[in-house]
Structures are given as structure tokens and as C-alpha cells.
Amino acid sequence: MVVESKTSGSEELLEYRARRVWGAEGWTERSSVWVRGGEVVAVGALAERPPRYRTIDLGEVALVPGQVNAHSHAFQRVMRGLAERRDPARSDDDFWTWREAMYGVALSLSAEEVEAAARLAFWEMARAGITHVGEFHYVHHRPEGAPYDDPNELAHRVIAAAQAVGIRITLLRVAYHSGDIGQVAKPRQRRFIEPDVETYLGRLAALEDRWGKTPGVSLGSAPHSIRAVDRSWVEAISEFCAARQMVIHTHVCEQPAEIAASQRAYGMGPVEALHAWVGLNPSWTLVHGTHMSERELAIAAETLPTICACPTTERNLGDGFLPARELIKAGVPIALGSDSHTVIDPWEEMRLVEYHERLRAQARNVLPAYDPNGRTESAAVLWEMGTVGGARALGQGLSGRIEEGQPADFVALDLQDPTLWGASAATLLDHIVLSMSASAVRHSVVAGRLIIEDRRHVNEDALLAGARELMARRAAGDFAR
Ligand SMILES: [Zn+2]
Structure with missing residues (x-):
């Protein structure tokens, strides 16, 4: 792969x-x-x-x-600072209320503004030491929901933004169909959704035809989550990507509510479901993996997808801690992403993986104790995530x-x-x-x-x-x- x-x-x-x-x-x-x-x-x-x-x-x-940022939603850079106040009228404030604010921003941007936001995000990345971004791109359509004349208009613009900045980009074109498992998409998701997997794959193929041979650009697929696509989509995408040696990224186990919905619908967690449907393998990257069960950690240890942690976003959204100890011990590669861009700082993403383990364990230099390679330095274990792990997630071999x-x-x-x-x-x-x-x-x-x-x-x-x-x-x- x-x-x-x-x-x-x-x-x-x-x-x-x-x-x-x-x-x-x-x-x-x-x-x-x-x-x-x-x-x-x-x-x-x-x-x-x-x-x-x-x-x-x-x-x-x-x-x-340079550092590899394996998970980005560039347009969310515009949202920085807009969801950091409690609404006294609401008793809850969590990932799901944040998501409503994010939808508002996604609906408000013109095509030119999506490109400008991407330039801003990629410029800040370049300034912070990132040389390759995996852009998990899901805003596809016009604000009212109809596709642009070229349905890949916004993907082209995001790639052009990376080229203008000069960093490498792997455009992970998102597949989004349902609002939740078995539910039609909500009106506020109208810029993301596509009617069927054939349409989606046709657009991904067109994107590859346009950019596949361009230096510094590569393509991948991103079924958004098991909330957004069902088994038939995942099967078709898996087959398509295997034939073209494309990487596949998906959000999993970020929120307990997603796991509960998966259990209700499929009788198993999201990672178990994906593995049962298509068989996970190293071409997959599972983004977050925060609340993976023991069974799901065992699947990851067997099949070796990359797990992409986004610690600055996960702390901002109150998601929870990555089970980093367990992943390191099992030899599962870890990549890092700035995701929502509350902070764009790859060095901070790296160190948080160890620091969160220190907080969980009430101990110091925790990850080296679980490192199968026997390294004693926290920095050496973390360094691999920001470089080798990120590159693996984006289909590139780096040392x-x-x-x-x-x-x-x-x-x-x-x-x-x-x-x-x-x-x-x-x-x-x-x-x-x-x-x-x-x-x-x-x-x-x-x-x-x-x-x-x-x-x-x-x-x-x-x-x-x-x-x-x-x-x-x-x-x-x-x-x-
Ligand atoms: Zn994300």
C-alpha cells in the first residue's frame, strides 16, 4: 500500500x-x-x-x-475561538453542541472562502513545521446543497491552497450519506452528502484523474464514520481503494454515543463492524480511537491500521484519552493530526500523547515502558508518531x-x-x-x-x-x- x-x-x-x-x-x-x-x-x-x-x-x-499532519479539516481553522463560551440557555455543552456550531461555519463559506481558509490553515501548518497534510475533506457542495458544476470544485481549491503554500497534500475525499445510522442526512449536512456510493466513487476517480500524477499531491478515500455510511458503502470503497492502492481514513470511537449507536444497530463497536465488513489492514487509518474496547484494540493489534490521535482537538472537545499505552504495547502505529485546528502545533500534539498517559498513570516516562523496541526516551517514541506514523497513514514511507x-x-x-x-x-x-x-x-x-x-x-x-x-x-x- x-x-x-x-x-x-x-x-x-x-x-x-x-x-x-x-x-x-x-x-x-x-x-x-x-x-x-x-x-x-x-x-x-x-x-x-x-x-x-x-x-x-x-x-x-x-x-x-518536517512533521506530517495526518488529520485536518482546513475550513475549521476559521472556527477558532467561536465555540469557547457556555450558552446559559443550555444545560449541555459537548462534542454535539460544538458540531452544530461547526455546521454553521461550514454553511457560511463561499467557494473562494473555503480556499482562503485552507490557505490560512496550511500557512499556519507550514510555519509550525508541518510539511505534509492529510486533508479529510467533506465540504463538497454549494451552500444550498447542490453540487458545483464540477462536483470536485472545493477539493480542487483545497489542493490548490496546499500548492500555493507549498506543502504536500493527501486529499482524503470524504464519503457522507446518512445523518446517523439508518437516518437520512439532516438539512445542515447538505454540503457534505452524496446520493449513492457510485456517484461518490465516480467523483473520487475524477479527482484522481485530475491530480494523481501531480507532484506533492496524492488522493485517498475517507468514509466519514459509520454514522455517515453503511456497510454497502464501506465494501464498495474498500474494493475501489484496494484496486488503486489508495489509503482509507475514517473517524472511529471518538464519542461514547457513536459506540452506543453502533452497538444498537450492529451488536458491536465501530472498529469491530468495519473489520467484520471488509477486514481492516495497514491501508486503513482510524482517526481518534479514543474509546476502543478491548476487543477492538485486539483487532487493531492483529490488523495494524494506523491510529491517528488528535490530542489538542480531543482535549478541546472533551473526547477522552487515547489508549496510547495499549497501542504502543501492541505495536500499532500512531499518527497525529491537528483536526479542528484549535491549535496548530505538531510538537504539542506529540508531547500530549505522553503527557496524557502520565496523567492517566500518575507516573513519568510512561510510553517507553511499553515500547516493544525497548527505547528509554519518551521523545524517541513520540518522534515516530509525528513523522513515520503520519507518513504511513498517508501512504508514504518516511524514516x-x-x-x-x-x-x-x-x-x-x-x-x-x-x-x-x-x-x-x-x-x-x-x-x-x-x-x-x-x-x-x-x-x-x-x-x-x-x-x-x-x-x-x-x-x-x-x-x-x-x-x-x-x-x-x-x-x-x-x-x-
Ligand atoms: Zn476529524
């Missing part, structure tokens, strides 16, 4: 110099990363500089691979190191940043994973190209013009619908 990494790199030969580089054997001092065609061809202090390489000295920075043959996707962390200041080579990864602010990301390179230079996007003013107008409209309070 691993597809070849596609890069949008130029053929220019580049040498990036840095104070420290996270390479195959750990940190190397005063090193260079040699890049050709968007790929790393060598790392180290070469005695003799090959001719024709242009040198870019990044200064007092630590170069590390989590800057080394020969890897895509030239890396970020330069400012060693003079207060949150990294004083770190030695022995503890630098611990500083980065457990203590660093995303503001330490000084430069960002994707497929060999600098997209963030000294904390600014290389085309920042033009890139964000639409987002500025959009947020001005938001400030004027024009988002309720």
Missing part, C-alpha cells in the same frame, strides 16, 4: 548547511544536506564540495524532518531522519529560540519534543524548496490576501447561518 513519494522538487542542486542535522545516526554537527530533484542525496560534512551545488547556509539551526533517499522535506529550528536555548546534542531531541514552541521553526523546506524563510512564507502577502478578507468578515460577526 505504500506509494512512491512524489516530490515537486526542481532539478536544481542544493546544499543546505546547518549547525546540527538529525540524520541516520542521530545529530551530526556542522553538516550539509545535499538535495537533488527534491530528494536528499547525501548528508554530512563532505570534504570536497561537488560542483554546481548552490549553497544555502541556514545558520544556527537544527535541521529535522523520520534526514538521510539519503528521503524526500527533502525538513524544518530548521532556531537554536537561539528561548525554548531551545542551552540544549546539548545529548538532549536536543528531548527539548524539541517536550519543550519547544512552534515559534522556534525558522525555515521550512519541502521537496528541496524553501517555503518559509525567517518565519515568513516566501509569498506571504499574496498568499493570505483572501484569508485577510475572510477573517475581517468573521470579525464583523457574519458567520451564523
